[in-house]
Amino acid sequence: MTAEVLVELDQESLGYGDQVIIRDVSLSLHAGERVALLGESGVGKSTLLAALRQRLGQQAAWCPQHHGLVGPLSVYLNIYMGRLDQHSALVNLWNLARPLPRAWQEIAELCGPLGLEGMMKRSVSRLSGGQRQRVAIGRALHQQRDIFLGDEPVASVDPHQALGLLEMIDQRHRGSIIALHQRELALTHFDRVWGLADGRLVLDAPSNRLSLADLDALYPSAVASLPESTTVQAQEKSATPEGSLRCHRGRS
Numbered sequence: 001m002t003a004e005v006l007v008e009l010d011q012e013s014l015g016y017g018d019q020v021i022i023r024d025v026s027l028s029l030h031a032g033e034r035v036a037l038l039g040e041s042g043v044g045k046s047t048l049l050a051a052l053r054q055r056l057g058q059q060a061a062w063c064p065q066h067h068g069l070v071g072p073l074s075v076y077l078n079i080y081m082g083r084l085d086q087h088s089a090l091v092n093l094w095n096l097a098r099p100l101p102r103a104w105q106e107i108a109e110l111c112g113p114l115g116l117e118g119m120m121k122r123s124v125s126r127l128s129g130g131q132r133q134r135v136a137i138g139r140a141l142h143q144q145r146d147i148f149l150g151d152e153p154v155a156s157v158d159p160h161q162a163l164g165l166l167e168m169i170d171q172r173h174r175g176s177i178i179a180l181h182q183r184e185l186a187l188t189h190f191d192r193v194w195g196l197a198d199g200r201l202v203l204d205a206p207s208n209r210l211s212l213a214d215l216d217a218l219y220p221s222a223v224a225s226l227p228e229s230t231t232v233q234a235q236e237k238s239a240t241p242e243g244s245l246r247c248h249r250g251r252s
């Protein structure tokens with residue numbers, strides 16, 4: 001039986017006003033699927049996530065690239081903001097002055113595994129980059145939505161922490177789409193990779209059918225600036241007779 005489709009695009013062009021950034025994109029996220037979204041800076045990852053977020057509405061938890069935290073406010077209040085729309089204005093105002101016991105307890109339970117225990121009263125402006133990133137993830141988890149959309153949510157943490165955070169995200173969502181630049185992580189942790197290049201979705205394949213060389217093809221400028229002998233492509237070129245890059249497309 002095919003898994004339920006959580007969100008899909010069918011030959012759509014995405015952009016801003018008259019400016020098309022990604023052309024004719026068709027894709028679908030299935031229940032239980034974790035998708036890594038890769039591509040060079042400026043290729044359109046945030047644009048695609050914004051379109052999916054619009055499509056999903058209240059079903060999507062959202063962790064933006066620049067966190068969108070309020071520096072002078074505490075870790076507790078920043079995470080609480082994930083569910084601001086679920087309370088009345090009066091309750092939210094009261095919570096600014098005196099934390100609601102139930103919300104405090106729920107957020108404390110999130111802060112433990114996020115590595116933020118003991119920091120709930122600290123203002124976000126006094127946190128490190130990695131700690132801020134974990135607060136932003138905490139706020140998205142606190143939303144308690146079906147599907148997690150993240151724009152480089154693990155860019156500022158070490159690889160071990162990144163894995164722990166991704167596992168927390170997996171446990172709490174039916175599907176996820178996460179933009180990132182860590183190619184190894186895309187292959188080891190995710191079920192599927194979507195790759196953008198030249199204004200198109202050029203890669204849509206299960207991660208277990210891909211190699212680092214396939215992902216290198218999404219970063220032509222980076223590969224071009226390296227000495228040939230140091231690239232994965234170069235190493236694979238010498239190992240494969242055809243020496244060509246493979247670019248997969250389509251569900252399998």
Ligand SMILES: Nc1ncnc2c1ncn2[C@@H]1O[C@H](COP(=O)(O)OP(=O)(O)OP(=O)(O)O)[C@@H](O)[C@H]1O
Pocket residue numbers: 016019021039040041042043044045046047048065
């Ligand atoms: N609000 C906007 N209005 C017009 N153009 C935009 C807007 N936001 C982004 N763009 C343009 O769209 C293109 C894709 O940007 P986008 O932020 O989606 O790329 P990205 O892959 O997420 O980049 P990065 O990895 O650097 O975050 C860029 O050329 C950018 O200048």
